[in-house]
Amino acid sequence: MACEFNVNQIIEATGGKSLSVIAKSFIGVGSDSRVQLENQIFIALRGDKFDAHEFLSQAVANGAKCLIVDKDSAVSAELISQITVILVKDTLTALQDLAKYWRQKITAKVFAITGSNGKTTTKEFAATILRSQFKVHYSRGSYNNHWGVPLTILGISRFHGVAVVEIGMNHPGEITALSKIAKPDVVLCTTVGRSHIGNFNGSIEAVAEAKEEIYLANPEAIKIFNYDNEFTLNMFERVVKLKGTEKTYVYSSFSAGSEVSLRATHLTLDGLRVVGQIGGVKGETQVPVFGRHNVANLMAASCVAIVMKMEPELIWATLSKCHSQWGRGQLVKIENGPTVIFDAYNANPDSMAITIRNTYEIPTSDDGGRKFLVLGEMLELGADTNKYHCELGQLVGDADFDGVWFFGPSYKSFEAGVKSTPFSKTLIVSESYEEPLANKLRSMLNQRDVVVMKGSRGMKLERVMHCWDPQFATTY
Template sequence: MLTSSLLKPITLKTRLVTEEMSFTAVSTDTRTITAGALFVPLIGERFNGHDYVLTAIQNGAVAALWEEGQPLPKELPSEFQLFMVKDTLYALQEMASAYRKKVNPKVIGITGSNGKTTTKDILASILSVKGETYKTQGNFNNHIGLPLTILGMPSTCEYLILEMGMSGFGEIERLSMIAEPDMALVTNIGESHMEQLGSRAGIAKAKMEIKEGLLAKGSLFVDSDEPLLRTWNDPCIVKVGFKEADLLIDHVTATETGYEFAIGNESYSLSMLGKHNVKNAAYCIAVAKNFGLSVEQIKKGLASLSLTSMRLERLTGNHGELIVNDAYNASPTSMIAAIEAIKMIPNYQKRVLVLGDMFELGSNEEALHKSVANVITEPITHIMTLGDRAKWIYEAILERKHESFQKVTHIETKQEAANHLKELVDNETVVLFKASRGMKLEEVITIYQDTKERGND
């Protein structure tokens, strides 16, 4: 349990002189405050959390950090404890760092353009076989979310898995310094945040900042199949991939539910779509072995895998069709990987792609969208694009006149997409939904499933 003793290094003075306090939780959002929590009011461009301290108290907060110079509400209860600090965000981060040291779990940091959440889920499933494991919840992977994740782990935690996201240089380094990972992963390098970082090389440099907080005897696992990572050489770096790797993945065979593969003389099964997820699993196997898990324990963890929704999520439609919901987010790298996954699933006559816009690709976004068309080949049979940017994919497919799909359509609305799907799908169909989060492409699934149900009344 978090106690006020962790605040001593950052406390300049307190409103009250009291005995040590214990807190049930730490929150920056009054909507998630629980009884006995510590409230941390942050200051942003359009908000000031200090304005909501009375709401935090009403919802159960028993104490708060308070930034020097911020006015105190006249209605503040006299018994409510404040810890005065120079900067509440910095204080939150330092509290997390102190709590990480106090609990002292094995910490694994995960970054990369794509696959962070899936890799986190795989690793959590494996490590939980051996000990109590806590992982990043939702998208709490930035300069605020990561400290809150650390502060949210139980005091009995043995393995802490932290996603690390970023939009610019220096951010991953700061997160890594807070977390001090025993092991770290860079899953891949994509195109997200190209606007801020300028190039894929810039993205690779930013992601590799995770090395800065790595503990002295720690290991950093990276993608050996990515040229921008293959050139990094450091005693801590272990390269994982399908070729020229320190940890080589081979004998990869697609099944209807996932893959069989081998690492050295050990064979594994993964009930997940997408060959790229075999690599994500290999990272996790490498970490688990470094922590002393046996092959049997690793296989048990893989067999009990439970994934966060909308990441190549398999659903069964009303007509027996396989729906692959990968609509949580998208970049050209992840969209191409998802399309390749659909192509490799055996035993389906119709393979349908429903593709939407990808955001944050910078000035080269048209070419990057069009690059996706290069992998849309047989056995894909039907393509639907939805959105102004996704129309570039549609146009690029039409330019390749030698390709003969049954149908390529650009759709204007989600309802129109649902109507097309209603007429198309049967029990020999697999449908992929893929787009950036802002498109909310999963709504098409809801619409066309409901549409079919109404049509069957």
């Protein structure tokens, strides 16, 4: 189940007009003509490389009962005779207007999560914990932009008790605009870091200001804060100065008085040993996720559950069900080959540094296991791109891995950084992905080795995985 609309409500929400009315009521909104759309509204969005107006017949063949278009010339007389068609000025605006309309109809408590790092994983962990008590809807993948957020809202049914919505950002004002669609009851910024910093003239303070919109644009919402990040701590202090601590929740590994406080006592490839307190209840558990940075994500998700008044004992019992998703610290065993930590969904200087520290810390097998890195370019870093890649090279060189392959336009800067250190083992650099290099590195590896892959999504590091294991899923 999802959103429910009739023709009159669609016209009221979007300001559109009907070109034909065949079916009068619909359940769900879809934008992908390739999937099942039974009884749904199909909205013809367009992007840089596609225009869904070209696939209206496919959408109808897959069960759509209503088409929302902004080009009446794209709708044939045959389609008009078969299906309800609504003409609007702009289909993206219509999608957002439908979501705003539906948001007013639902009773689910909506959580909105943003952050430079950890927002998608926190969303997944929170949904896992909340599902033990509530009917939960949450953003799939990284549906966190101007079309992903409204589609997520439209996926909430009247029967959901909770919705967890991811809010992305790569320019000022975006979070404010998306907040007007989601109208969240509870808001959270996981961290502020150097993600998309190239869009902010290299200023992390400007990134922080844009992230703070999640709190400023939703003044009546309950607010959750990460006390361990200097920028989110500053946000907390500003909110407390204006409104006091009412309707605020805090998580921290180090500060007393937090609603949730966790730390990892042991790190392996298979997971974390986590201890601490949730809602004042002490506990300890094993969580099958890679990297100490996930402690912050587990704390944030637990804090979400505390806001929903879940019993701390139930939260503790559910933590062990949290696990990594595609491309986010995903553990993959290559047949007759190495173990891979595939963390290639996103990358920035902060998340790269965290990954390298985590990799350095994990133990290898006692019979000669080695550690290798496959790194892709960090995108959207602006004028400081070369500087950041040189610093990354220095960090990698000092960590003394057994082998490294970096590919991307900044390969020379990365190489210069590595060569400024005493690193003397295998170093491979290339301007782009090259399958012969992927095969070369694979030939060097054995079953005792560990390989960590990380890079920005646009670098498509899954190509390396698919080269090594053709059965590996190349989409999330």
